[in-house]
Amino acid sequence: MATEDVPAVGHGEPRISSRWGQERRLEFIDFRLQWDGRINRSALTDFFGISTPQASADIAKYQDLRPQNMEYDRSLKVYVRAHEFAPAFPVSQPSRYLNELLATATGILPRDATFVGWWPSVAVAPFPSRRLDVEVLAALLKAIRSQEGLRICYQSMSRTEPTSRTISPHALGFDGFRWHVRAYCHLRDRFLDFVIARILRIDGTEASGQLQERDSEWHTTVTLKIAPNPGLIEAKRRVVELDYGMENGELEFRCKQALLFYCMKHLGLAADSGVKPEEQQIVLKNRAEVERFLPFRAP
Structure with missing residues (x-):
């Protein structure tokens, strides 16, 4: 079977595209090595319905791309993640893995539609779903x-x-x-x-x-700058910085103006409510700038 060469991803190197075909199967190998720590031919044949020779060719292709990422364990008869492993595809990032767990836990996706192999026990805080016509x-x-x-x-x-x-x-x-x-x-x-x-x-x-194009609120993005609530003691501020991945004590992110009200509401930033710092752990540093963009909402 003819296959298309796929460049590895590294510093200064082109990104790997994601398409159904061998490139998709290479993503699968990368994902399983990252999160299961192992891969074998049967995982590929079972998930994609391909032949054993094709699965062997896919694993060999991945080895060519990232030879440092896996080693063959003769006792287990599987390829295992090497200590030098570095994910080659965006699909192997933590957010993708956790989103797949979330999608299956909430019934959005069946398990066999995801790349996840071994499943940890997962629970999701429930909220009422809205039925759509x-x-x-x-x-x-x-x-x-x-x-x-x-x-x-x-x-x-x-x-x-x-x-x-x-x-x-x-x-x-x-x-x-x-x-x-x-x-x-x-x-x-x-x-x-x-x-x-x-x-x-x-x-x-x-x-x-x-x-x-006339919907300016949809096409306008607003930058929000959040920081730990200054009312927290220093140790707790450091915990908040860790939770949100802040750098130098703050985090910037962007939101469509049309969704700004909802974003601020969910983060507890819609107003200075005067709640205890432990209950509202983050504050909006550029509130005056952001509030100028709060859109009209009620239809």
Whole structure:
């Protein structure tokens, strides 16, 4: 079977692309070595449904790319992770591994759809899930792709009865708990977030008349600078710095302006609430700058 040469990743070297094929199987080998500490041909044949000779060729290819990453253990009859191991693919990073555990623990993915081999015991703090109407979501996706407007029946928190309105959706957003559709509201004459679960039905299509490029809040990013709460003692501030991976006592990250309110709310940064430092362990260093970008939200 012909295979495409894949360059290794290192300092100053090109990144490895991720595609279905041998490159995907090389990612699998890298992932299993990183998190299981071992790989053999049967792991590849079972997961990808390939032949034993092809699995052998894949392992040999990986050895060519990263010869220092694994050694053959004759007693176990498997390749094991070497002390000099360094992951070759982004798929082997801790965030990917933990996200796969999370996705399976919450029922989003079946175990056999992930690269994880050995499974630790995992539990997730539960929260109520919101049921979404299949037809509503399908209509939203079609409208986004086709750049169409939709007539919807929407139940907002600000009104006791549902209202009919036309929206022109262009993106989806997740606030950490709920899915929203970002859309131009023809009733309010502005771009807003609509909670998808509150769209009761789709009543038809309309001409959009609005371009997503006009949604400045969606296309504007805001930099937040967080630091340990100064009310904490020094030892506890160091723990907070470790938790968030802060450098020099602070961390910067970026957020779309349209999602800024939700981000600040989840981090407890929406307002100076006066809670105990142990309960609100981080503070927003550039609050005055950030609050200028807080968007209008209620549809």
